[in-house]
Amino acid sequence: MPEYAFDLDTSVTPSDGGGLWRGHVTDRWDIGDVPNGGYVLAIALAAVRGAVRQPHPLTVTAHYLGPCRHGDVDVVVDVLKQGRSLSTATARLVQENMTRLALLATFGDLASQRGPTLVTARPPELPPPDACGDPGERPVGMGFAVRPPIVDRVEFRPSPATAARLAQRNDTARLEGWIRLADGRPLDVDCLPLLVDATPPAVFGALQTGWVPTLELTVHVRGQPTGSAWLKVASSTSALIDGLLEEQVELWDEAGNLVAMSRQLARLLPPA
Amino acid sequence: MPEYAFDLDTSVTPSDGGGLWRGHVTDRWDIGDVPNGGYVLAIALAAVRGAVRQPHPLTVTAHYLGPCRHGDVDVVVDVLKQGRSLSTATARLVQENMTRLALLATFGDLASQRGPTLVTARPPELPPPDACGDPGERPVGMGFAVRPPIVDRVEFRPSPATAARLAQRNDTARLEGWIRLADGRPLDVDCLPLLVDATPPAVFGALQTGWVPTLELTVHVRGQPTGSAWLKVASSTSALIDGLLEEQVELWDEAGNLVAMSRQLARLLPPA
Numbered sequence: 230m231p232e233y234a235f236d237l238d239t240s241v242t243p244s245d246g247g248g249l250w251r252g253h254v255t256d257r258w259d260i261g262d263v264p265n266g267g268y269v270l271a272i273a274l275a276a277v278r279g280a281v282r283q284p285h286p287l288t289v290t291a292h293y294l295g296p297c298r299h300g301d302v303d304v305v306v307d308v309l310k311q312g313r314s315l316s317t318a319t320a321r322l323v324q325e326n327m328t329r330l331a332l333l334a335t336f337g338d339l340a341s342q343r344g345p346t347l348v349t350a351r352p353p354e355l356p357p358p359d360a361c362g363d364p365g366e367r368p369v370g371m372g373f374a375v376r377p378p379i380v381d382r383v384e385f386r387p388s389p390a391t392a393a394r395l396a397q398r399n400d401t402a403r404l405e406g407w408i409r410l411a412d413g414r415p416l417d418v419d420c421l422p423l424l425v426d427a428t429p430p431a432v433f434g435a436l437q438t439g440w441v442p443t444l445e446l447t448v449h450v451r452g453q454p455t456g457s458a459w460l461k462v463a464s465s466t467s468a469l470i471d472g473l474l475e476e477q478v479e480l481w482d483e484a485g486n487l488v489a490m491s492r493q494l495a496r497l498l499p500p501a
Numbered sequence: 502m503p504e505y506a507f508d509l510d511t512s513v514t515p516s517d518g519g520g521l522w523r524g525h526v527t528d529r530w531d532i533g534d535v536p537n538g539g540y541v542l543a544i545a546l547a548a549v550r551g552a553v554r555q556p557h558p559l560t561v562t563a564h565y566l567g568p569c570r571h572g573d574v575d576v577v578v579d580v581l582k583q584g585r586s587l588s589t590a591t592a593r594l595v596q597e598n599m600t601r602l603a604l605l606a607t608f609g610d611l612a613s614q615r616g617p618t619l620v621t622a623r624p625p626e627l628p629p630p631d632a633c634g635d636p637g638e639r640p641v642g643m644g645f646a647v648r649p650p651i652v653d654r655v656e657f658r659p660s661p662a663t664a665a666r667l668a669q670r671n672d673t674a675r676l677e678g679w680i681r682l683a684d685g686r687p688l689d690v691d692c693l694p695l696l697v698d699a700t701p702p703a704v705f706g707a708l709q710t711g712w713v714p715t716l717e718l719t720v721h722v723r724g725q726p727t728g729s730a731w732l733k734v735a736s737s738t739s740a741l742i743d744g745l746l747e748e749q750v751e752l753w754d755e756a757g758n759l760v761a762m763s764r765q766l767a768r769l770l771p772p773a
Contacts, residue, residue, distance in 0.1 A: 309566060344768075345708065345741060346741060347741040401621075471617075472616015
C-alpha cells in the first residue's frame with residue numbers, strides 16, 4: 230500500500246481493458262489554485278507505466294492545454310509501439326470531456342542500457358541541505374497571498390547565493406539548491422518528472438514577475454537516483470523572448486549522478 | 502508553386518476531411534539509407550499546419566518509432582485543442598500500418614506574442630561562411646562509404662575550430678558553424694525543425710563512433726529568421742550515459758536573433 234503523499238495522490242486504476250484509467254487530482258499540490266504541472270504529469274505517467282512493458286520514461290513530453298481541476302480524472306492511454314527494449318505511448322488527462330494534458334512518452338529500462346559514458350555537465354556546488362534555505366521564507370511562496378499547498382509537499386532549499394538572488398532579482402535566471410519530497414519519500418525514477426517542475430521558476434532570479442505557466446515540459450530520465458531523499462537541482466533560463474521562455478533543469482543525486490534533465494517552454498505572466 | 506527541394510519534398514495534401522493527409526518521402530534527404538529525422542518531421546508538421554489556425558510550431562516533440570521508407574506516407578492528424586491563440590495537435594507518420602513517427606505540437610503566432618525580452622544566450626562567434634568549412638570534406642560525410650544525399654540538400658560549414666575538433670575528436674562534444682538549405686531557399690519558420698537536426702552529431706567532436714539515431718527531438722521555434730539563407734548553428738552534448746545522450750542545438754539568424762532551440766535524446770551506435 231502506498232504510504233506517501235506522492236504515491237497516494239498519483240495512483241491510477243484501469244477502468245476497462247482498452248486503455249482507459251481513472252485517477253484523482255488532489256488539492257495538495259497546488260500553486261495558487263492550480264495543481265502543479267509536474268504533479269498531474271505524474272498521474273498520467275502512472276497510467277502509461279501500467280500499459281507498457283518497460284519501467285522508466287526515458288523521455289516524456291507533456292503539453293498543458295488547460296489547468297486540471299481537483300477531482301476525478303480520466304487517463305486515456307494509447308500504446309503506439311510495444312517493443313522489446315522501447316515502448317512509445319500517448320496519454321491524455323481528460324476532465325469534463327476536455328483534454329487538460331497530452332503527453333508523448335518512450336519508456337525503456339535504464340538498467341539495460343549499454344554503451345560509453347562521457348559527462349561534462351557538473352552538479353552545482355552546494356553546502357549541505359541543513360546549511361541551505363530557511364523553511365520560514367521559502368521563495369516558492371513569494372507573491373502568493375496564501376502559502377501554496379505544494380510547499381508542504383516538496384521542500385526546496387535554495388543555496389545561500391540563490392536565496393540572495395531571489396531577494397534581489399539581479400538579471401541572472403539561475404537557481405540552485407536541494408529538493409526532496411517533504412514527507413521523506415525515498416527517491417526513485419517515478420518522482421523525477423514531478424521534481425523537475427517543482428522548484429520556483431528560474432526567471433524569478435532575474436525579474437519581478439507573475440507566475441510562469443508551462444506550455445510544454447520535456448523530461449529525460451537519465452539515471453536511477455541513489456542516496457538519501459535529497460537531490461541537487463539547478464535550473465536556468467537563457468532566452469526570454471516576447472514573454473515566452475525556456476527553462477532547463479538538472480537533477481543530481483548525492484553520489485553525483487545526473488538523474489534527470491528537463492526543458493520547458495513557458496509563458497511569463499505580468500506581476501499580480 | 503514550390504520551387505525548392507524542401508517545399509517539393511515536404512508537401513502534403515488532405516486525403517479526406519477527417520485529419521488524414523498524404524505525403525511522399527523522397528530519397529534526397531537520406532543519411533545512410535534512412536531519411537533524416539528533421540526531414541520527415543517537416544512532412545508531419547506541414548500537415549498539422551494545414552489543420553490548425555496558427556502558423557508557427559512554438560514547440561514540437563517527435564518520437565521516432567522506426568525509420569521511414571521512401572515512398573508514400575499517411576499523416577494522421579488529431580487536433581486536441583483549436584484555440585484563439587494556441588492550438589495543440591498530435592500527428593503520426595504511418596507506412597504499411599506502422600507508426601514511424603509520432604509528434605505532439607502546440608502552434609501559435611510568434612508575431613502576436615507580447616512580453617519582456619531577456620536573452621543571456623549568445624550566438625557563436627564565427628568567421629563569415631566563405632571562411633568556414635570546405636565543401637570537399639564536409640564532416641557529415643565521415644564514416645559513410647557513400648556520400649549521404651542530405652549533404653547535397655543541407656550545407657553545413659564548420660568553423661575552423663570545429664573542423665579541427667572533428668578531425669581530432671578531443672572529448673569536447675560541441676560543434677559550431679553556418680548552415681543553410683543548399684539550393685539557397687529563403688529562410689522561414691518552416692525549415693527550422695529540419696535544420697536543427699541536419700548538422701553532424703555534436704558527439705562526433707568528442708568520440709569516434711557510429712551514427713546517432715534520434716529517439717526523441719523537441720524543437721522550440723523562438724523567432725522568425727531574417728537575413729540571408731545562412732544561420733549560425735551551435736550544438737553540444739553534455740551527458741552521454743550508457744550510450745544514451747542528449748544534444749542541444751541553437752540556431753541564430755544573421756541579425757543575432759535566436760530563432761530555434763532544440764534538445765534531443767539519441768542512442769549512440771558503435772563505430773561501423
